[in-house]
Amino acid sequence: TCPHSIRPHDGALWLCNSGYGELALIPKAAPGASIEVVCRLPGFTRGLAFSSTYAFVGLSRVIESYEPYAPGVPPEASRCGVAVIDLKRGDVAASMYWTKGYQVFDVQALAGLPSVQLPFDPAAAGAVNGYLRYLG
DSSP states (O other), X not given: OOEEEEEEETTEEEEEEGGGTEEEEESSOOXXXXXXXXXXXXXXXXXXXXXXXXXXXXXXXXXXXXXXXXXXXXXXXXXXXXXXXXXTXXXXXXXXXXXXXXXXXXXXXXXXXXXXXXXXXXXXXXXXXHHHHHHO
């Protein structure tokens, strides 16, 4: 339900099957092709980017008004954050959750940056930016 962020990568079409908290792919873009679930995640999946053999997937909490659209994600267990999926193994390689956050609408992979940081004041968010350096 609620397919989101359909992207081509490495010869396949990838998508977030949002209502089930899944990262999935369509091996060949052909009529009648079915999706193959690569990984299930603890949130409404929305936002997808790739870097090498990793996928970055945004996760949102299932809020009350979205419960009918997320039959495969228990609202009480849903989380807000970003998960990094190892595409070779199909499992979570890293994740970062915002305990007070609710929605992630999209994610992007920015190639060629010397360091990975969020656009926050370093004095106010040094711990977050320090943690992100380990993901880069």
